[in-house]
Ligand code: NAD
């Protein structure tokens with residue numbers, strides 16, 4: 001069965017090239033005819049791994065092509081997910097399966113509500129990739145992709161294809177908990193690195209702020225029934241800060257490059273959930289407001 005991959009960006013290309021190079025059928029779904037022409041001009045997708053380059057002439061089409069889609073990897077940013085799914089909804093078969101690679105929370109719910117008949121598998125990835133040119137992806141960080149389906153605990157048979165392609169993965173029966181945990185870690189680290197304009201390790205100088213945020217995030221997680229995701233959160237955040245001390249957080253990289261952030265699906269989602277649950281979150285709310293003002297001042301969207 002063909003892997004349709006929507007979003008030939010960093011993670012989408014990383015998946016597409018690894019699946020295609022072991023001979024599995026892959027089709028890229030590109031936004032429009034102009035991007036499709038640019039892709040053909042590039043001669044395919046190039047994967048840069050351990051300094052070696054491999055170009056793969058993976059088949060591609062525009063999202064509005066007409067052949068049916070039974071398996072879709074949705075590899076766009078969280079803020080693009082709903083519109084992207086809208087663009088291909090008419091092509092999905094009745095038994096279609098989607099893998100949602102988006103970071104944070106909120107976009108998955110938008111997609112599952114838009115496609116009530118489809119199986120939506122949620123993913124949380126610790127792999128790292130970036131683009132160093134059009135239709136080129138650099139494999140920058142080894143990791144794992146956790147996959148799970150909160151409604152149907154049985155793993156899909158195609159996980160074997162991920163193994164065949166060398167894509168590290170694990171099936172999780174607690175995928176919501178993993179997504180919440182990652183969201184909480186991102187909320188405690190990423191906005192502060194933007195506002196203090198610092199690398200992750202420099203947050204050592206702002207331990208009290210980090211601790212205060214973790215206390216509120218822990219309370220929110222408990223209120224959302226995510227006790228496991230709340231356990232030892234501050235210690236885990238400190239561990240991540242040490243382990244990634246030299247790194248710039250993904251949000252700081254986005255702001256530095258003038259790219260839209262996924263704020264609404266990270267800190268924005270946490271604050272919105274606090275309101276829904278009746279949990280006061282004064283520190284997180286103040287942080288969200290400061291971050292939004294910071295983004296506006298740089299001409300970037302604040303959602
Ligand atoms: P990206 O911006 O590199 O790629 C997204 C691609 O989707 C872009 O090429 C964009 O043009 C395309 N796209 C958006 N809407 C589309 C549409 N309607 N039709 C066709 N194409 C469309 O993003 P990314 O870095 O690959 O991130 C994807 C998700 O994975 C994000 O939620 C991100 O937070 C998460 N993530 C990324 C990494 C990483 O290292 N890059 C790691 C972990 C998680």
Ligand code: KPL
Pocket residue numbers: 185186187189190200240244248249250251
């Ligand atoms: O996931 C991260 C990111 O940069 O998005 C880190 C910094 C590891 C934790 O927030």
